[in-house]
Amino acid sequence: MDKSRTEILIGKENVDKLSRLHVTIVGVGGVGGNVALFLARAGVEHFTLIDFDKVVPSNLNRQVIAYEDTIGREKVEVLSEIIKKINKNAVILCKNERICEENVANLINNTDYVVDAIDSVKDKASLIVHCKKNNIKIISAMGAGNRFDEPRFYVTDIYKTHDDGLAKALRKVLRDNGIKDLKVVTCDSKPSKIDRVIGSISYYPAMCAGIVAAHIVNEIIKEDL
Numbered sequence: 001m002d003k004s005r006t007e008i009l010i011g012k013e014n015v016d017k018l019s020r021l022h023v024t025i026v027g028v029g030g031v032g033g034n035v036a037l038f039l040a041r042a043g044v045e046h047f048t049l050i051d052f053d054k055v056v057p058s059n060l061n062r063q064v065i066a067y068e069d070t071i072g073r074e075k076v077e078v079l080s081e082i083i084k085k086i087n088k089n090a091v092i093l094c095k096n097e098r099i100c101e102e103n104v105a106n107l108i109n110n111t112d113y114v115v116d117a118i119d120s121v122k123d124k125a126s127l128i129v130h131c132k133k134n135n136i137k138i139i140s141a142m143g144a145g146n147r148f149d150e151p152r153f154y155v156t157d158i159y160k161t162h163d164d165g166l167a168k169a170l171r172k173v174l175r176d177n178g179i180k181d182l183k184v185v186t187c188d189s190k191p192s193k194i195d196r197v198i199g200s201i202s203y204y205p206a207m208c209a210g211i212v213a214a215h216i217v218n219e220i221i222k223e224d225l
Contacts, residue, residue, distance in 0.1 A: 001087035003043050014221045015043050021220055022046035024111040026099055026127055028079045029053070030205030031141045031212070032117030033064040038213035040083045046091045047083065049076040050107055052098035062205050101126040108136065113216055116140035117209075121166065125173040132179050139215060140184045142167045144208045145198035146191035151207035155215050158182040163190045185211045 007015045021044050025032045028051045036047060053075050059066035065078040076094040083090050099107055099118070104126050108114060114131050116138055118124040124140065131138040140158070143166040144151075158174065161167040164186050174182060185208055192199065 001043070001089065006043055010221060017220055017223075018043040018217065019045045022048070022110070022112045023115060023216070024048040024050065024108060024113070025115045025117065026050045026108075027117035027119065028065065028075050029059065029117065029119075030062040030200065031144060031209045032115060033075070033079055034206045034209030035115050035117065035212050036079055036083060037064055037086070038209060039216065040086045040090060042213065042217050045087060045089060047080075048093045048095065048111060049079055050095045050097060050099060051075045052096060062200050062202050099123050099127055104130040112137065113220075114138040115212060115216075117212075119166075121169045121173060124166075124170060125177070128170075128174065128182060129177045129179060132182070138183070139212055140170075140182060141208050141212060142170075142184050142186040143191065144187065144204045145200050146194050147187065147189055147204055148192070148199075148201045149189050151204055152188050153185050153208050153211040154188065155183060155185055155211060158184045161186045163188070165191070183215075185215070 003015050023039055023044055025036050028049050055066050055070045055073055055075055055078060057071060065075050070078045074096050076096055080092045080094050083092060095107055097107060100123055108130055114136055116124060116127050128138060128140060142161060142164045158167055158171055167186060
């Protein structure tokens with residue numbers, strides 16, 4: 001992979017830092033899939049991809065792994081192939097499993113950074129609690145659904161979020177588990193009131209993913225690795 005343009009911007013030392021970074025992405029749909037591609041293009045070369053799902057037609061409006069010819073395939077395998085098209089030297093471990101309290105310790109290990117892009121509050125909490133109690137770096141994506149305005153995502157602590165139903169539900173579970181802080185990416189716009197399945201649009205998950213990836217890159221650059 002040609003990293004010359006990135007090296008001009010951040011320098012060879014930081015490019016090397018990113019190439020050594022091992023990122024685990026849990027949930028590789030709208031947000032997680034985009035995070036993976038942003039990081040791969042930034043020079044990250046080591047990934048673990050975790051997701052139990054397969055591509056379905058309703059993914060086509062927002063997920064980087066969704067094409068007419070990938071419907072029915074495992075999301076982690078499709079994403080792995082796309083990353084390899086960006087960087088053939090990328091080292092990728094795919095785990096086609098749903099993370100939960102019972103298996104999280106086996107699925108999350110030997111990694112530098114975890115990206116939580118899970119929709120389920122219960123599964124999300126299991127992942128976060130494990131990472132926080134084992135001092136594993138983690139950043140969590142909050143709600144990106146039911147919105148179609150111009151996205152305004154930012155990084156904050158989960159206890160400072162507002163107008164985010166996913167964050168609200170998660171806060172209670174985290175309090176019950178003694179988790180006092182969590183770095184999240186959230187949006188400051190209010191979601192549309194939709195009572196049925198959560199609606200989505202192409203650019204919202206990608207914008208959330210961009211902030212997640214940018215935060216990781218900048219944090220790693222500042223560290224003495």
